[in-house]
């Protein structure tokens with residue numbers, strides 16, 4: 001009897017369940033095949049970096065359908081168009097209304113999981129264009145290589161190598177999509193550039209004109225690269241960190257031949273499994289045969305000992321989520337990395353192989369590699385600006401002689417906006433610069449803040465760098481981004497990052513006078529963003 005009743009109830013519930021499933025299907029946001037593909041491409045190019053391929057969230061919010069559907073089409077369109085104060089940029093200047101509407105729908109749909117990328121794929125992608133014994137044995141050009149800048153041309157899949165002495169473009173080199181960073185070999189001869197699409201190129205600057213000598217694809221989505229820098233291992237290996245698949249790969253440093261892949265999937269610092277723990281920043285120690293590899297979603301920092309890669313040793317340090325970018329302190333013993341969603345900076349003592357401190361900061365620290373200088377009162381400090389707060393945070397970095405200030409926020413200087421990405425100074429300069437390119441406000445995004453570090457109480461000067469470039473009016477904001485010093489430390493270069501089809505420029509500022517010294521304009525300079533001076537990058541000077 002009971003069994004019959006249960007059966008009857010089940011039968012009567014069935015049409016309701018079917019009806020609600022049909023309703024759910026009807027209500028589920030969908031796009032036609034072509035729009036889904038286009039939106040998927042935009043998502044990969046513009047959104048995945050912050051929100052993750054699986055949309056589990058990191059620097060940006062979780063955008064899995066459960067979360068995004070709650071916001072709904074209209075609200076999502078508004079956020080996409082106008083950005084938020086929390087660091088989400090506005091896209092109304094680079095995407096059309098239709099693209100924004102489709103993106104709002106796309107992120108309410110279930111994300112696709114991209115394929116894996118293993119040793120077979122890496123080996124198949126590897127191209128050794130010029131073997132080591134066919135390369136020149138001395139520099140075949142007259143360029144002052146120390147003062148060359150490798151400049152990311154974000155939207156053209158290229159880097160520009162600019163002669164810092166003459167300010168002339170030396171070469172434009174084809175690379176992967178939207179190169180993220182350039183790093184320089186220990187020798188100062190090679191530039192390694194990593195595209196967001198995982199393509200890694202090794203450019204030789206000893207040839208008459210810069211030549212790509214090796215290429216490989218480390219994955220589908222990547223951000224970081226470095227080489228081995230410890231005595232006896234100089235440039236023996238390269239290491240490349242991927243966002244997707246979440247892993248790092250060790251390569252031959254002279255040829256880029258893939259040698260070993262290590263997955264970063266696993267438990268987070270809270271003990272929960274994460275399927276997409278992406279490799280964020282990587283730095284190379286000069287006091288040990290080690291790389292510091294920062295895993296974004298797990299909040300784990302790996303000290304990877306490359307002295308025996310067949311029996312690879314990793315020290316895993318608990319820190320905080322989500323690890324992003326960072327740099328050395330002036331002594332190069334301590335590495336400071338932003339755990340931006342936790343509003344913390346993690347400090348690793350690479351000599352001891354331990355976490356030295358977790359420093360609480362204002363919202364979303366974003367240092368790039370940070371800026372080191374000696375504060376008149378607090379001694380050596382490292383600075384970061386913030387995506388989510390209009391401050392520049394100074395952290396004491398000298399536990400030996402200024403113990404009371406070490407790993408403490410000793411000062412917060414006012415920045416002219418939140419939405420800041422990079423701070424910069426140089427040992428020969430007394431200026432500290434900060435940008436704010438992700439501010440939705442045009443004036444702020446086009447300006448930088450600069451302090452005299454010998455007289456911080458005087459307050460900042462705010463300079464509209466975009467105006468200096470004297471470019472035509474455009475709908476897209478001319479975001480001023482990423483200050484980088486020349487080798488002598490007496491000029492700072494800023495990129496004007498405008499729309500893909502807008503004229504762009506690099507503004508060179510005389511560091512002493514803070515006035516424009518020259519402006520580099522060229523139709524080939526398409527959306528310049530990061531700039532890496534060979535000498536400063538080679539020697540971790542920032």
Ligand code: DHE
Nearest residue numbers: 049050154181223224280281282324325368369482529530
């Ligand atoms: Fe970056 C550094 C990731 C967006 C320009 N960026 C880094 C690093 C990581 C990272 C992990 C540290 C590498 C290292 O040191 O080994 N960046 C990401 C993202 O995930 C994010 C938020 C979204 C994305 O889609 O990629 C992102 N970054 C940007 C940009 O939009 C920028 C401003 C312009 C561009 O070219 O894409 C940008 N990121 C940079 C630059 C650095 C960088 C210039 C190197 C700073 C340095 O001085 O070393």
